[in-house]
Structures are given as structure tokens and as C-alpha cells.
Amino acid sequence: MxxxxxxxxxxxxxxxxxxxxxxxxxxxxxxxxxxxxxxxxxxFQLVQQVLKRDGRYEDFDEGKLIRGLEAACRHTTISHEQMFAIAHQITFTLMQRQVKDVTTKEIGEMVMAKLQGLDPIAYIRFACVYRRFTDLGDLMEAIKFVQDQKEPVLSKKF
CATH class of the missing domain: 2.40.50 (OB fold (Dihydrolipoamide Acetyltransferase, E2P))
Structure with missing residues (x-):
């Protein structure tokens, strides 16, 4: 140095x-x-390989994970510190698993699980790219899923 x-x-x-x-x-x-x-x-530098959807392998890159989170979380309630914390938690989890490769599906599901509880808009944005929605029906299903998760336990009697 x-x-x-x-x-x-x-x-x-x-x-x-x-x-x-x-x-x-x-x-x-x-x-x-x-x-x-x-x-x-x-x-630390994680030396795991990521199996892409097209069958290629590439090195795991926490920076790429952070960039994906930044795109999904832009103009939401999620702070930069929370995005970095999510990325570090996922990286740490992958490191602890001690396997040599991981799929993009596994990483995507981990991100969505973290975003789901924090901000529904960030969750939907990430899901649109990760799940590659092809029509509005897929998007509506994801929105309905988020709404069902946010329903209050008590009935709405006024």
C-alpha cells in the first residue's frame, strides 16, 4: 500500500x-x-462462483449486488447504510455456507427476502428485474403478494 x-x-x-x-x-x-x-x-474477498441463468460462471461481486440494491431502492425509505448492510449480510451468509458456487436464483431470493420486510416498492422493483416479468399479470401477482403480507391482523371495522 x-x-x-x-x-x-x-x-x-x-x-x-x-x-x-x-x-x-x-x-x-x-x-x-x-x-x-x-x-x-x-x-474479506469472497471467492465463490455465481452460476448465471445462461450457464456461465462469474466471480461473486458484492459491488454488483450493491448496485442492484441501489437501483431497486432509489427514492424509497431504505437508506444507503441499510443497502450496504443487506449486501454484507448476504455476502456473510454465502461465506459461511462454504460452498464453491451459488446460483443467481439463490442470491435473488435472499435479496427479495430482505427487501420484502423493509419496503414494498423496493421489493417490487427488484422482483421486476430478477423475475423478468413478461406481462402485467405477473406484476399484479407480485403486488398482490406484497399487499397480502401487509394486511393488518385485526379486521377493519369502523
């Missing part, structure tokens, strides 16, 4: 803490040349 300010390679770690919300270690570093300080985050 090199200093981002002067490109010098000799650095000193001045502080190290866990950042559990993003499954990382936060390190405060100081350059021994220019004495400027900066923060780095060390995260």
Missing part, C-alpha cells in the same frame, strides 16, 4: 478498529514521509 498523497510506501498504522456493519477492519494510517493521515478499510 502507498500513501495516496505522496505515493510513499512506508506507512504506520496508528489505530485499528472493527467495522462490523460492513464486515471490515478500519485502519488509520500515517505516511512516514509526508506525515499525512488517511483511513483504509480491509474486507
Amino acid at each position: 502507498k500513501c495516496p498523497f505522496c505515493n510513499h510506501s512506508e506507512l504506520k498504522v496508528t489505530d485499528s478498529r472493527e467495522a462490523p456493519e460492513i464486515n471490515a477492519i478500519r485502519r488509520r494510517r500515517e505516511c512516514l514521509n509526508c506525515q499525512r493521515r488517511f483511513t483504509t478499510f480491509e474486507t
